[in-house]
Amino acid sequence: MAVEIASLLRLFEPRASDPESAAQVAALAADSTKWPNAHRLFDEVRRRWLATTDPLRQGQYVFEELCLKTLYNETAAIDPFDSDSPYYVVPCAIGRARQVGVPVQRVLDIVAPGS
Template sequence: MTRRPTDIISAMLAPLTFFEARCDDKSTLRKLIALAHDRSRRHEAHALFSEIRAKTLAAYERKDDLALAQYAFEEICAKTLYNLTHEPAPFDPDSPFWVLPLALDLGRKLGVTDASLISPLLRIDQQ
């Protein structure tokens, strides 16, 4: 039986790791994974969000739907990580609730048909 994550960090790490192995642009995925593992550095997620946003704008200009899905997922992870620090100027408080929907969107664009591969939270138990 696969163990389901019980906190937002674990819930984010599953899709971050999954996509890091499948996306061509791994740089900011790797930074997000590092920040998720290191609580003392999570305040850096605000600047990382800005770095990802620049990539989002470039992807928008070149009409790259796959990159846009990747960066939307990355942006929401950066927002969520930063908000966990309780530092000033937090992002939208609903950010954690968008992690899995945006992960699913990216997965679909990558051709993933089994959502449970992206996150154990997306596994449907059969009784």
């Protein structure tokens, strides 16, 4: 799932309302040695989410949070996020695609190649 998460983040990065956050999360996702830092970055993304009322930013942050939770849990951390976090990545990615005008088929090509 990590490869798919990194690909989804790259897919949405050009349409990010907060390019700095998008770049940070995408860089972390692309390097498994950085995944232990996902909890710290999650806290930053959550701070940004709570500070905005912009629906595009909120959509970006919700998706980034799910990705960060999933990657952090892959580190076998002693303080993991909810174990069901990966379940929500794909539905949220589909919603995000619709929100920013990315064809949903591009999401499906990443998460279910050949569909």
